[in-house]
Amino acid sequence: MEKILKTIRNVPDFPKPGIQFKDITPILHDPQLCREITDAFVEKLGGSRIDAVVGIESRGFLFGILLAQKLNVPFVMVRKSGKLPFTTVGMDYALEYGTARIEIHTDALQPGWNVVLHDDLLATGGTAAAAARLIEMQGAQVAAFTFVVELGFLGGRKNLGEHAGNIISLVNYDGE
Ligand code: AMP
Numbered sequence: 269m270e271k272i273l274k275t276i277r278n279v280p281d282f283p284k285p286g287i288q289f290k291d292i293t294p295i296l297h298d299p300q301l302c303r304e305i306t307d308a309f310v311e312k313l314g315g316s317r318i319d320a321v322v323g324i325e326s327r328g329f330l331f332g333i334l335l336a337q338k339l340n341v342p343f344v345m346v347r348k349s350g351k352l353p354f355t356t357v358g359m360d361y362a363l364e365y366g367t368a369r370i371e372i373h374t375d376a377l378q379p380g381w382n383v384v385l386h387d388d389l390l391a392t393g394g395t396a397a398a399a400a401r402l403i404e405m406q407g408a409q410v411a412a413f414t415f416v417v418e419l420g421f422l423g424g425r426k427n428l429g430e431h432a433g434n435i436i437s438l439v440n441y442d443g444e
Contacts, residue, residue: 269308271301272416272439290417290441292327292388305438306334309386309414312436313339316411319381320344324370324399325351327388331416335386344376344383346399357405361398370395372402379407390415390437393424400431412436 275298277291295301309331320342323332329345336343349358349369356371377383383403387396390413400410410432418424418437428435 269304269438272305275301276417276439290389290419292330292416295416296330302331302334305331305416306338308438309335309384309436310338313384313412313414313434317382318384318411320377320408321384321386322346322372322377322399322403324385324387324395328386330388331414332386335384335414339384342376344372346370346372346402357402359398359402359405361394363394368395370398370402372399372406374406377403377406377408381408382411383408384412384414385410385432386414388415389417389419390424390428390435391419391422393422393427396424397427397431400428404431417441 275294277294279289279291282289318339318341321332321336322344323329325347333343352371352373355374357374358369358371360367360369403410412434415437418440420440420442425435
């Protein structure tokens, strides 16, 4: 979607040198564009049965909750370690340097549920793959991944294929 590409702010060398940060905050200034993004996800999901939307902290909460509202299904947060108050199950995953941990409430999903897993941006796919494992540990499955932005040149998609065939992104930076 041309309008998304025009609206995203590219911030060089944030949070560290060599990274070009895709800042989606200008999108949030445009309520019409936010509606169009949410509607585009719904359209691309194509009417398949969805029981919940899971959003990854923290920018995955933004369109995650809008999408869950539009689909009229529960919204579930995947959060960084130590943030969720109730009983959790967690998953460690590798970062460029060191590891990180994400968690989900143990009662958030029902076995057999078809889940949409949402984040603002797909980079290497490490975070989304770890979140997919958390969903699968609850006996649910990832019906589709949704991202506003995909950094295609990083090849993150290949880390998600074992979890779901349907990987939706609205804009793709392929050649950077
Ligand atoms: P990854 O696990 O490598 O796919 O990283 C995905 C997470 O890091 C997402 O939650 C993104 O919000 C964030 N992220 C990674 N790279 C960027 C970038 N260039 N611009 C904005 N966010 C990014």
